[in-house]
Amino acid sequence: SQDDGGGEVVTWKISPVNDRLRTRQLPGMALHPCSNTEKHSSLEAMKKWHSSPLGLSRCTASARNLSVCGIGPGGGDGMEDQSPFRTPPSLPYSFTEPLNAGITCDGGPDQLEAGQHKKALLDLLDQVEDAITEEELPVDAGNKGGQVTVGDSTDSRCSPIANSSLNVESNKPREAPSFDSFLVLEVSEKHKGDSSCDRYPAKVLRLLNEHCGKEYSVHLCDEWFHSTVVPGDTVSVIGEFSDQGKCTVDHDSNLVIVHPELLISGTRVASSFHCPRRSVLDERLKSNEYSTSALMGTLLHQVFQAGLLEDVPSRQFLEQHAKEVLLNNLESLYACGASERSTHSILIEAIPKMLNWYKSFMKGSKSTNVDFGHTEGRKTVEVTEMMDIEEMAWAPRYGLKGIIDASVISRVNSCGGGSYDKVMPLEFKTGKSTSGQQSAMEHSAQVILYTLLMSERYLNTDIDMGLLYYLHTDQTLGIKVKRSDLIGLMMRRNELASEILKASFSQSFPAMLQSPSSCTGCRHLTSCTIYHKVHGGNTATSGLGDLFDNLVNHLSVAHHNFLKHWDRLIDLEARTSQVKKKEILLPLHYNSGSKSSAPSFYVLDMKNEHSVDSSGKSKRYIYNFVREKMQPEAAGHSEPQAESLDFNLKSGDCVVLSTQSGRI
Numbered sequence: 001s002q003d004d005g006g007g008e009v010v011t012w013k014i015s016p017v018n019d020r021l022r023t024r025q026l027p028g029m030a031l032h033p034c035s036n037t038e039k040h041s042s043l044e045a046m047k048k049w050h051s052s053p054l055g056l057s058r059c060t061a062s063a064r065n066l067s068v069c070g071i072g073p074g075g076g077d078g079m080e081d082q083s084p085f086r087t088p089p090s091l092p093y094s095f096t097e098p099l100n101a102g103i104t105c106d107g108g109p110d111q112l113e114a115g116q117h118k119k120a121l122l123d124l125l126d127q128v129e130d131a132i133t134e135e136e137l138p139v140d141a142g143n144k145g146g147q148v149t150v151g152d153s154t155d156s157r158c159s160p161i162a163n164s165s166l167n168v169e170s171n172k173p174r175e176a177p178s179f180d181s182f183l184v185l186e187v188s189e190k191h192k193g194d195s196s197c198d199r200y201p202a203k204v205l206r207l208l209n210e211h212c213g214k215e216y217s218v219h220l221c222d223e224w225f226h227s228t229v230v231p232g233d234t235v236s237v238i239g240e241f242s243d244q245g246k247c248t249v250d251h252d253s254n255l256v257i258v259h260p261e262l263l264i265s266g267t268r269v270a271s272s273f274h275c276p277r278r279s280v281l282d283e284r285l286k287s288n289e290y291s292t293s294a295l296m297g298t299l300l301h302q303v304f305q306a307g308l309l310e311d312v313p314s315r316q317f318l319e320q321h322a323k324e325v326l327l328n329n330l331e332s333l334y335a336c337g338a339s340e341r342s343t344h345s346i347l348i349e350a351i352p353k354m355l356n357w358y359k360s361f362m363k364g365s366k367s368t369n370v371d372f373g374h375t376e377g378r379k380t381v382e383v384t385e386m387m388d389i390e391e392m393a394w395a396p397r398y399g400l401k402g403i404i405d406a407s408v409i410s411r412v413n414s415c416g417g418g419s420y421d422k423v424m425p426l427e428f429k430t431g432k433s434t435s436g437q438q439s440a441m442e443h444s445a446q447v448i449l450y451t452l453l454m455s456e457r458y459l460n461t462d463i464d465m466g467l468l469y470y471l472h473t474d475q476t477l478g479i480k481v482k483r484s485d486l487i488g489l490m491m492r493r494n495e496l497a498s499e500i501l502k503a504s505f506s507q508s509f510p511a512m513l514q515s516p517s518s519c520t521g522c523r524h525l526t527s528c529t530i531y532h533k534v535h536g537g538n539t540a541t542s543g544l545g546d547l548f549d550n551l552v553n554h555l556s557v558a559h560h561n562f563l564k565h566w567d568r569l570i571d572l573e574a575r576t577s578q579v580k581k582k583e584i585l586l587p588l589h590y591n592s593g594s595k596s597s598a599p600s601f602y603v604l605d606m607k608n609e610h611s612v613d614s615s616g617k618s619k620r621y622i623y624n625f626v627r628e629k630m631q632p633e634a635a636g637h638s639e640p641q642a643e644s645l646d647f648n649l650k651s652g653d654c655v656v657l658s659t660q661s662g663r664i
């Protein structure tokens, strides 16, 4: 972007592939009916909310006792689909005694940290209360009798996975499904013998739609019972609410997303199964480490992706591209001490395997058999169209983001006859450590989460398959999304979101793995051990013996205090920007009543043609956006939005530009 001060001209980089999306109809483009049945917001509920001392002393959750629940750590008993993505049961969530108008959760192992967490949550709730008091309730133009109309209420029925079947098609016009987020007011548990509940055990969330002030309830059953949700959390629900405002999230239907404003990458969710602490550290620390294997992966990706964009990629083309890739990355090569010659030969050696893949799967190929697991069996797959490469996708609805190696359309032929076109992600793995159960599980998890991202990106409910290509073994696997896997992954995503948020409020992280074999090669070993020591850990609790001592014994109390002090200040600063991010990502109903929170006051400058910048590593398409002058009558509505978003675009900033109407 570029800010010349006066004219506020902003330049954006857009992939030309996006243009193709506007003009073509994708296969299976299913469009969800976004019905607005929830039209009756309640001013009464809002008044009740105001008059209560933030209501939270009404929390009634009781301590969870697994033996009473009769549910093992793996989830509900009698579950048919056993998924590898099982989330261990969360920490017990309980209320010991009501505090004064406060949250009374007691369940963490560390009382002090829990206290800080509660305090932070209370502060957050105070802010929410202030916001509700100050904001005017949105009144719909067609509203009668003082009732507030919910523009696009909890319309999670638009979800591609609200039903257990992922393949729901519709011919309705394409429209981004909307969603609402709710504030959790209260969490309680229902067990056997509780007459107020038809299913048990169930975790019942009392929710407030902050837009309309109406209360809803969500019953978390089966494996969802083990979700960690506490009062003060934000959640979004993908599922249908009954007329009484109730939704049940269980093994068969619906999803609940905790802290949807935290967009977590699919890779991070997948790797957190092994060490949640590492994923939290990944989120907080930028690693400056130059790793040869990571760089090799990047270079191989670039060569492979260049071939994907060619109609008939030849050996000469790939070899030439490998040379260019090498030249463009010389600095990184020297930074990690890799030899140019050996890196070049690794790239050249990989080319025959890549050519073999193109021959087997690209348009006009013989259509190769791919194993999609025991339920789907083997299918022949031919990639008929490359939609995009390195596509960045955000899905605030699922609290996920990611960069997809390649987005493709494939023609799938099942063995029983019949063929159909499918949009699917193609993930490319170059490392040698691509075998083994853990890696395989993480890679499938990534592909499954990418199908969700793509279903949001392309508004296509039918994306439930993906391809995973291992360069090292020259093997391509098919991944078919199963709901049981999806539940495990989304529950892990929710746990991770809570852990990331907890770390930013109380600087406390998930426990150390205590596994020398895993920790020795971990990129965060030094930071992880320092944090452990600074927050009261010792050699025994680290599980690393002398390795731990060697890394942290030099630290004094002054060092500890310094780190704690500055770490907290950084978190406070980060939270301020997080509030802005949340405003952008979550649906904005206040003030303008608009569904969109994107900076719509920027418009494309149509007077000038876009230019192409070929000076850098890759070709960039530069478009000019200018700030639109507000009409006097519109200014009253739009200015507060513009101010609240406070966009200060500068040269060098990275931006994401949505091509979807009303969504970022």
Ligand code: SF4
Pocket (backbone or CB within 6 Å): 275, 277, 278, 281, 511, 512, 513, 514, 515, 518, 519, 520, 522, 523, 524, 525, 528, 529
């Ligand atoms: S050093 Fe060990 S415990 Fe720490 S983040 Fe790495 S793997 Fe996890």
